[in-house]
Amino acid sequence: MPTTYPVELPDVNYFTRQVLCREGCPVRTDSGGYVQAVAEERYEDAYIIARIPNPFASICGRVCAAPCEAKCRRGALDAPVSIRALKRFVCEKFGVESDAFDLGRVYPQLRDPRRERIGGGRKVAIIGAGPAGMSCAHELALMGFAPTVFEAQNLAGGMLMLGVPEYRLPREIIRAEIAAIEALGVEVRLNTRLGKDFAFSDLKKQGYEAVFLGIGAHKSRELSIEGVQLDGVLRAIEFLLNVNLGFRVTLGRKVVVIGGGNVAFDVARSVVRQAEKFAGMGEAELREALHQAASALEQLTARQPEAPDEVRLALDVAREAIRKGVPEVHMYCLESLDEIPGAHDEIEEAEKEGIRLHTRFGPRRILGSDGKVTGIELVKASRVFDENRRFNPQFIEGSEETVHCDTVVLAIGQSADLSWIRPEDKLKVTPRGTLQTDAATMATSRPDVFAGGDVAFGPRIIITAVAEGKKAAASIAKFLTGSVPAEPRQARVTIYDTLQYGMKPDYEKFIRRPPPTLPLDRRIGIAEVERDYPEPDARRQADRCLKCHVGPVFNGDACILCGGCADVCPEYCLRLVDVASLRGDAKLQAAYLARYGRVPERGEEGAIIKDETRCIRCGLCAIRCPTGAITMERVELIPA
Amino acid sequence: MKITRQITTILLGGVILGATGAGLGRAIAQELDAETKARVERFEKGPATIDVSKYPDAIKEYYELFSHKCSQCHKLSRPINSDYALPDEWSRYIKRMMYKPGSNISAADGKKVYEFLVYDSSIRKKAMVDDKLTKAKPEDKTTNESKIKELHDKYDAK
CATH class of the missing domain: 3.50.50.60 (FAD/NAD(P)-binding domain)
Incomplete structure (x- = not known):
């Protein structure tokens, strides 16, 4: 059976789809666009590109889960471009957090x-x-x-x-x-x-x-196991809500967080900060902190008599919050490290801060004495998802372990x-x-x-x-x-002079480096952990972008089938094949008829095909092409 | 120089599928304009040797290595007359050739071939190198220039 290749004839939509970071962003932010603007030191342009589709650009620069990075083509080569951190970099310069922020400069770009x-x-x-x-x-x-x-x-x-x-x-x-x-x-x-x-x-x-x-x-979701009613069992969202509203929460010396998502990591890392805050306090400071918490509580309860029981309970606990020493914080989650839904950089930071992560464990029951938590019984999970990738955990009977602790925080979901x-x-x-x-x-x-x-x-x-x-x-x-007019768009194609086209020297060797973080001994309270890239680092990271907006465009009328482009392509993404080996839709059939007047038989005609997943936009194919049939072109959709 | 054009139609039409048959290919080759035809000739049938008599001894040695290794798969006229000239272009090009099945170009040999081609380009293709560097970003120009200078510092007679 001869090999066949599924192919697609490119149109404007095809080219725009190649910008994978933009495709991965739910609001279609042109992430590659602002990353490339950073590389070119056009920082205000970069901010405007990031801000136009997203009114929370500065926030996303810090805490977005970055689905763009999950899609980034560079990820298939080594590691994705640090898109989110570069967004933060430009927002720090021109976003709402900067002195240079000027709505008057952004607004004209938004207005239509x-x-x-x-x-x-x-x-x-x-x-x-x-x-x-x-x-x-x-x-x-x-x-x-x-x-x-x-x-x-x-x-x-x-x-x-x-x-x-x-x-x-x-x-x-x-x-x-x-x-x-x-x-x-x-x-x-x-x-x-x-x-x-x-x-x-x-x-x-x-x-x-x-x-x-x-x-x-x-609201935090409930867990139907024995002991969830014990004093010392907290719900994640309520816990975070109280911490973020400025209230203290009693935690004890050893805390177990159940769950594996980002919420669970946030809880675990906040717990460490609470402990550090109190550990360094003298008696007078503790009294003052308690007094402040109590005042805040009074205000909140006066304003929100209808607050859910969980919130009230957690706030009651906060009133009595006195802790000494740094607690041990353990996280137990059902998933393995590969399956864990929390972001990997969060896991790394949490572990650096001393949070101990235990994977493939599920809670069986919470143990208590006199109504208070004394520990939790966990059971080892053999799997979390079934063969259809459905959530269906299986546990290993007889693998139960008991962990003594003062507090259990349930971070198993929100409702x-x-x-x-x-x-x-x-x-x-x-x-x-x-x-x-x-x-x-x-x-x-x-x-x-x-x-x-x-x-x-x-x-x-x-x-x-x-x-x-x-x-x-x-x-x-x-x-x-009744109807909303579609935003008119037109394509803009920029054709580069082949002999002048070039990527940054050694760009494929640049490695991804995360932005700097606060030293561990200074991660106290609300101090922001992640820092901004210094400018040279930001530009170097931006230079890692493969510029998916640009790509080689092939002119069949000028091609002499020498195969030189396929010969030099360093990523093996081009191939010269028999037209009869192509599989495509009606557009392909129409192209055959337009070019040949019929569907070619095997051995009659040739075609160059390209695997987009590998292209690094180096332009070697265009330089090699003796007839100039290949040009490096940038295709963009812009407002009409 | 960048040329920017606005297009309002949706279809760019068959740009990836640059398909021609062998017969049709020859017909098109015959219809090429004189400049393109000359370029095609130069790439495939241009000079296949270089006068390296004035190059440093080490570079002469690397030229021999280049001639031996690269001619296993293709004519030497191809790299000699190509429009690759900058260190970054040669680096990527040589790596690609090293990975060809049966190339038998070791990493050490690949480095020597790279050094020869960069050195040679800086002399024989100086105008092309200068042209490319003139239009490059200042820092990229500096990076490329320093790589070329490094080679000359290493091999030129003191």
């Missing part, structure tokens, strides 16, 4: 007079000031709607503010990003809780024509609080405890209500919530106005 006329000032209510809600508001404001954001807490930002530890994300950056969105004409009403300060049905009466629900998932929904609201809830939401349009079971973020699909990464907020804004605009 054709879009601004869509909304006509119509009122839209957004519930929840998290990344999904604020992104939705940002888009609606740019389309000329009048969005009002209702936020239950006394601060905006949602889980960015309440769930992400400050040592990863300084609070002033969240505040600055929110302020920049407000400056576009978004009104944010704090301390306004749905179900308490207003009913869902009130919104219609107040003139809001559509609603976006982005209330997040602020949404939907207790405010009334039958007349006509909002359907899924068996998973999320709002029934159409992933394509963000529409709920009610035509005038849309949802996004954690409440719609369960816990997700920040940039996905941003994308869903933006998608919902487009759907809301369509719902209210």
Whole structure:
């Protein structure tokens, strides 16, 4: 059986799909574009490229899970480009956290007079000031709607503010990003809780024509095992929420965190900081800290009498928080290191800080005495996922181990609080405890209500919530106005002079280096762990980019089939083959007819095919081509 | 020089599938303009030897090695008359050739061939090297120049 090759005839969409980092980003940030701008020292351009599709660029520069890096073509060669850290680098120079930030310079790039006329000032209510809600508001404001954001807490930002530890994300950056969105004409009403300060049905009466629900998932999921009710068992989200609101939490000397996701790592790393903070305090300082925690608690309880029991319990514990010495923090998770859903750099940092990670363990029961946690019984897992990659853990009977500890923090997932929904609201809830939401349009079971973020699909990464907020804004605009004009785009092709085209000398030898981090002995309290790249390092890291926007383009009319390009290609991505060995769709058949007037037989015609996954854009093929049939070209889609 | 053009159509049309048959290929080759035809001739049928009489002894030795190793698979006219000239281009090119099955070019030999080709390009293709470097970014120009200078410092008579 002769070898056949599945092929695709490239068009503009094909070329844009080659920019894998952009394809991997839920909001289609042109990551390669800003990385290349960093390499060229065009830092403000880089910031604008990063900011246009993402109102939380500065935040994502610090805490994005970076799906772009997971897709980065360079990852297949050695390691992905440090895209997220380079975004932080440019945001530090021109983002909201910098003195140079000027909304007046960014705003003209965001504004499009054709879009601004869509909304006509119509009122839209957004519930929840998290990344999904604020992104939705940002888009609606740019389309000329009048969005009002209702936020239950006394601060905006949602889980960015309440769930992400400050040592990863300084609070002033969240505040600055929110302020920049407000400056576009978004009104944010704090301390306004749905179900308490207003009913869902009130919104219609107040003139809001559509609603976006982005209330997040602020409750920790429960674990149905013996002992979860013991004093000393904490839920991750409540724990983080309390720490981030400034309250102290009693932890004891040895803490076990159950779970393996990013939330679990955040908990484990926050625990270490709490311990360090208290360990260095004298008696007077401890008394002062307790006094402050108690005052804060009084304020919060006065403002939030309806706070869930878990929060109240954790805050009660915080009142009595006195700890001495640094506790041992152990993490137990079901997954192996390969399967663990937490980011690998988080694992590395957590381990550096002294957190001991134990994989392939599941909790069997929590042990206690006099109502307090004394330990936890764990059992070894033989597997977590079945052959269909479904979550289906199997345990090894007889492998039980008991670990003594003072506190168990359960970081096994989050869920949404939907207790405010009334039958007349006509909002359907899924068996998973999320709002029934159409992933394509963000529409709920009610035509005038849309949802996004954690409440719609369960816990997700920040940039996905941003994308869903933006998608919902487009759907809301369509719902209210009948149609939304597509943003016109045109392709721009830049053809490089072959003899001048070149990548950075030795670029394929540059290795990925992470940004510097704070020394271990200075990782106390809220001090931000990750630092910014120094400028030369940032540029060198940016030079690792393979520039997927650029690629060799082949002109069949000038090709003499010498095979020189395939001969010199250092990554073996080109091949000269028999046309009869190609497999393709109707476009390929049409190309045959256009070129040959028929479908060629085996041995009659030849073709050059290219494996995009390997190309490093070195341009050797173009230099080698004796007839100039190959040119290095950059294909971009730009606003028309 | 960069040429920028705006296109508004969606299809670029068969640019990767640059397909021609052998017969059609010959027909096109005959229709090539004079400049392209000369370039094709130069690549495949141009001079296959170089006058290295004025090169340092070590570089002369490496030329012998280059002639022996590289002519196993292709005519020497190909690298000699190619438009590769900068250290980075030769480095990538030679690595590619080293990995060809049966090339029998060891890492040590590959380095010698690289040093010969970079040295030779800096003299015989000086205009091309200068042209490429003139239009390169300053730091890239410096990197390439330092690699070339390193070789001259190493081999030129003191």
